[in-house]
Amino acid sequence: MGKQHIPDSQLRVAKRFDFRLPALTVLLVAAALSLPSLAKAAALEQFKSFVSSTQSAKGAFTQQLVKVDSGTAKVSNESSGTFVFSRPGKFIWTYQKPYEQLLQADGEKLYIYDKDLNQVTVKKLGDALGSSPAAILFGSNNLEQNFTLKEAGSKNGMEWLEATPKAKDTTFERIGIGMKDGVPAAMELRDSFGQVSLLTFGSFERNPAMPAGQFKFSVPKGADVFQ
DSSP, rough: OOOOOOHHHHHHTTTTTOSOOOOOOOOHHHHHOOOOOOOOOOOHHHHHHHHHHHEEEEEEEEEEEEEETTTEEEEEEEEEEEEETOOOOEEEEEEEEESSSEEESSEEEEEEEEEETTTEEEEEEEEESSTTTTHHSOOOOOOOOOOOEEEEEEETTTTEEEESSSSOOOOOOEEEEEEEETEEEEEEEEESSEEEEEEEEEEESSSSOOTTTOOOOOOTTTTTTEE
16 A cells, blocks of 8 residues: 555546546537537526436446547547446446446545556545536536536537536536436537547436445455555
């Protein structure tokens, strides 16, 4: 537990799901980067209803990184996996492809497990969720404390809202949330470097039964643990 260097697992996850930066697709890239029409304005109502009525959920996700260079969208770092969460601050986010990695939080600590390296990195969860994209799914119900929310129109069969972090030290400039049938179907995470992380969700199940001890992390046998 006394090792202090930054492990490879932490460097990997910083590129994908770091809570200040990170990360969370089937969306067409051109459509995802286009401006939505304002034909409808139901996203905010759907979102607030989802937040107030959803204590827990599980489903699957696909994630892509898009960078626009000279007007051309370049897609890279595609990954996919599953998630399960219970508000506030308890979740299991599992990357299955292209390689296996687990992010698990028990409400107090965040555990990042890289299966290939057999390494676990432990962080204090603290206020890490605050104004990060992860707070949209995993945080408390008081999202408007950390985000400014507004309608963003219709696109790709979804109603969109825009969440702008109120904190000045967040890497993401704004977060798009696509709502469909009362649940988040997609998220667009736009940073100040012109990159967009695109997340789409499937098999979304609200308020499933959660086994006791669901979010308690057990260190895999023989794994190196870094604080």
